[in-house]
Amino acid sequence: xxxxxxxxxxxxxxxxxxxxxxxxxxxxxxxxxxxxxxxxxxxxxxxxxxxxxxxxxxxxxxxxxxxxxxxxxxxxxxxxxxxxxxxxxxxxxxxxxxxxxxxxxxxxxxxxxxxxxxxxxxxxxxxxxxxxxxxxxxxxxxxxxxxxxxxxxxxxxxxxxxxxxxxxxxxxxxxxxxxxxxxxxxxxxxxxxxxxxxxxxxxxxxxxxxxxxxxxxxxxxxxxxxxxxxxxxxxxxxxxxxxxxxxxxxxxxxxxxxxx
Ligand code: NAD
Numbered sequence: 001x002x003x004x005x006x007x008x009x010x011x012x013x014x015x016x017x018x019x020x021x022x023x024x025x026x027x028x029x030x031x032x033x034x035x036x037x038x039x040x041x042x043x044x045x046x047x048x049x050x051x052x053x054x055x056x057x058x059x060x061x062x063x064x065x066x067x068x069x070x071x072x073x074x075x076x077x078x079x080x081x082x083x084x085x086x087x088x089x090x091x092x093x094x095x096x097x098x099x100x101x102x103x104x105x106x107x108x109x110x111x112x113x114x115x116x117x118x119x120x121x122x123x124x125x126x127x128x129x130x131x132x133x134x135x136x137x138x139x140x141x142x143x144x145x146x147x148x149x150x151x152x153x154x155x156x157x158x159x160x161x162x163x164x165x166x167x168x169x170x171x172x173x174x175x176x177x178x179x180x181x182x183x184x185x186x187x188x189x190x191x192x193x194x195x196x197x198x199x200x201x202x203x204x205x206x207x208x209x210x211x212x213x214x215x216x217x218x219x220x221x222x223x224x225x226x227x228x229x230x231x232x233x234x235x236x237x238x239x240x241x242x243x244x245x246x247x248x249x250x251x252x253x254x255x256x257x258x259x260x
Contacts, residue, residue, distance in 0.1 A: 016090060032081075043059070140182075174247060186258075
């Protein structure tokens with residue numbers, strides 16, 4: 001099902017996205033990785049995927065804050081590999097501040113990267129999927145697509161927006177063999193989580209240990225961080241034939257967070 005297909009994973013130079021891209025490559029898909037970071041580390045990740053899994057891996061440095069760059073990335077992937085069969089909208093950033101202090105440029109950036117980029121990528125990739133009568137669109141949302149936390153107004157708004165986009169496009173694509181779902185992780189131990197610890201310490205006046213135990217894992221009944229490999233395995237399942245009737249679903253993988 002996945003072997004020989006092409007998967008574009010946005011924001012895949014680190015964290016969840018890199019684990020997802022590697023998982024698709026392990027299943028035999030050619031992959032396009034995307035994101036920012038140290039060029040040598042990105043090239044090592046790209047070349048590592050090719051060497052380890054025997055597939056082709058391309059890197060796109062497209063800025064997910066810019067709609068025309070998102071569309072160009074999809075067109076380039078189609079030109080290189082002939083199709084984009086699997087699209088994982090995963091790029092995301094976070095900023096933590098009370099809403100009255102929230103910088104407008106951070107609001108705009110989060111909405112652009114965490115929400116609008118998914119629109120542009122779907123807008124560009126869906127016609128090909130519909131024409132070929134097969135496709136998988138997976139949006140990395142968040143538990144914050146279902147519930148809120150204070151001081152994350154832009155992130156929560158963007159992730160709730162992603163849930164709406166997921167449902168709407170799923171209905172449009174339903175008879176074309178294209179499924180559209182949102183994976184909603186709880187706290188996954190990645191650089192994104194690590195980076196927000198100092199901001200949360202500042203916003204709430206807490207120590208690092210208090211943020212980890214009393215803020216982050218306080219929400220997660222299992223008291224464990226989700227792993228990037230667990231999220232990647234979920235994406236692989238959703239891309240298989242047994243998941244062809246799962247569409248328009250907003251799917252938590254959050255240690256029970258949103259059950260509370
Ligand atoms: P990360 O910081 O490790 O990875 C983010 C990726 O997005 C990186 O590759 C980065 O280069 C890329 N990126 C950022 N801005 C970009 C831009 N303008 N253009 C292109 N790429 C850009 O973070 P992560 O935790 O792996 O997050 C990935 C996704 O998972 C995000 O959408 C995030 O909201 C979501 N998520 C994360 C957690 C968590 O606990 N880590 C929980 C729920 C949801």
